Amino acid sequence: MSRSETLFTEAVERIPGGVNSPVRAFGSVGETPRFIASAKGAYMTDADGQTYLDFVGSWGPMILGHNHPKVLADVLEACQEGLSFGAATEREVEMAELICSIVPSIEMVRMVNSGTEAVMSAVRAARGFTGRNKIIKFAGCYHGHSDAMLVKAGSGVMTAGIPDSAGVPAGCTQDTLTAVYNDLDSVQAIFDEFQGEIAAVIVEPVAANMGVVLPKKGFLEGLRKLCTDNGSLLIFDEVITGFRLSLSGAQGYFGIEPDLTTFGKIIGGGMPVGAYGGRKDVMKLIAPSGPVYQAGTLSGNPVAMAAGLAQLKLLKETPDFYEKLNHKADAFFEGMQEAVKAAGKPWTVNHIGSLGSIFFAEGPVTNYAEAKTSDTKKFGEYFSYMMQNSIYLAPSQFEAMFLSGAMTEEELVKTLDIFKAYLKQC
Structure with missing residues (x-):
């Protein structure tokens, strides 16, 4: 054996x-x-x-x-200073400045501990900003394991309120509506059915959890227009594509600006970390500056920030x-x-x-x-x-x-x- x-x-x-x-x-x-x-x-x-x-x-x-030698060296240096403080650090500010300088759509950003947490928080922010409850996601797109995102695809244009995991009450997913990836008509049908009720559309700009599935020409642009026309927010889940397709992620690659973006462990050089950010008028609603509560005792961990800063700087400085x-x-x-x-x-x-x-x-x-x-x-x-x-x-x-x-x-x-x-x- x-x-x-x-x-x-x-x-x-x-x-x-x-x-x-x-x-x-x-x-x-x-x-x-x-x-x-x-x-x-x-x-x-x-x-x-x-x-x-x-x-x-x-x-x-x-x-x-x-x-990578540079990432490892910066992590070891950070470890010497302390593994965790549960308090604000200079590296968090540097990371926020760096992300905002790289990704044009992001004016403010909040560190969290995983991609799942980033998505959960971005969806809450969208609901808080719009005063609406319903979210559109796409069959086959994975957005972490928070209750509201664990919804089965189903075979129809829309599937609402069907939990995809034991232990998830139907009530947690009743406001999650599922459309067909690359099918703008399926999204339009949901907007027509629930006029004035859609807080946000969340999408992997390149689907990478049903295998890799590319957006058809005009699909992402169409989502941007539908959200704008209906007063809904567009959330790009860039946990996979962020800082990978290009320095500014899928949104830079395709030239489309979402309202909110979620990132995952790439901003921590592979360490457990995530982030969400976007328009300042939305992000200013996050506690403690606003009424949308979200917290994380260990968010912005100094060692993870050191690893992420080293990696993102290397990517930025290697044109x-x-x-x-x-x-x-x-x-x-x-x-x-x-x-x-x-x-x-x-x-x-x-x-x-x-x-x-x-x-x-x-x-x-x-x-x-x-x-x-x-x-x-x-x-x-x-x-x-x-x-x-x-x-x-x-x-x-x-x-x-x-x-x-x-x-x-x-x-x-x-x-x-x-x-x-x-x-x-x-």
Whole structure:
């Protein structure tokens, strides 16, 4: 029995499912989770000493690669000063100034401890600002595990009040309405049905929790117009796309300004952190300056701020970083699609910038219903083959692949060769 298998056997006795987050479970691909011992650059090493080229990157934030020397040095310096104060620090001010200088739509920002908390707080702010209760989200878009966001997609244009988890009362989700991603008519239908009741539309500008699904031309622009016309706020959930598609995230990439934005662990260099921000007239309603209450004893943790500041400064001060990363990513994902076509398979590779995923289904894949047609059994076979060849992937069809700046063109070519070998034997 491997060390990972031994650890997993012990873990299931004390930790639900043996993991501290369901996304780490390998059950859907018929394997045992790898327990990671260390990581550096583009690689991770598990408890058995096996090293993998990492296409998960702590679910996105390791855009510079693991344990970047500058980030590590700043974290160690911050640790020497103290791990937590529960009080205001200079780094929080510096972080707020930096984010506001990078992202044009953000005039004020509040630090929190996770992407889930950021979304929950942004939705509350939108409701407080508009005096309305209903929220529109999209089937297949994940916005954390707060009660109001755990709503099943359903098969119709609108699905309201159906909890997607045990323990969530129907009353918590009765004001959450679900539309179809990339379908503006489905959004318009909800606005027509609930005139004057929609506080906000929340969307992943690039959906990355049903696999990677890109917005169709005009979709995000249409959401912006619908929200403006109806007095509702547009919330971009950039927990995944923030500071990844471009320095200013998806909103900079597509040239669209939301009213509020949520960020996740990338602003903490991978440490547990999140943030939400946007228009000053909305954000000034947040306590203690306004009536919308939101608090976090450990928000703006000094060590997390040190890590995030180091990472964001490096990204800002390296003007060609995104151009180089996205160039490598385009070649890689387009190489995957070309290999699939050459092998005579009908499968689809979606990608944008350094995000991508393969669907074992005939494309195009533009929404949740289409994503769900992917052959998850075939994904499991692909996953196992790649892992056996030291390529670390997310253990789910419906997660993204993340490339990092630490990956070389040679490493990506080698990965493509392994993928082509898989195609020959399947």
